[in-house]
Amino acid sequence: MAPTLMKVIYKPNTQSTEEYSIIVNPEEYKKWKDGDTTIPLAEVVDSFTIFHSDQGSQGILRQPSNQQLDSDFGTHKDIDVVEFMLKNGKEQRGEGLGQTASTNVTRGSNITDTRSKGLRGI
16 A cells, blocks of 8 residues: 655635645654644654646645745745644645556556557657
């Protein structure tokens, strides 16, 4: 079974589709959120990478610029932004990426012949 992942989402404006997200360890995050702040943040978050999307959860995730972080969080220090998001964000669960099944391996090279030359013209 694939491991469970959890994102913490923070929207600076509830009317906007803009959102920030971080990946967290669900068990450690729950303990930390319940008040056990002795747990190091490095164990709570998967990494200190902050993702940003202009189109909500369906958009392309990018790393925000320092200017974006400064305007929405008042700082661009990753540890301060992560801590703010852990306190004020909402959790969103998802299934982890496990093994992917191969599509019919017996089909060969899976090269699409668009010129009707067979494999000679590729």
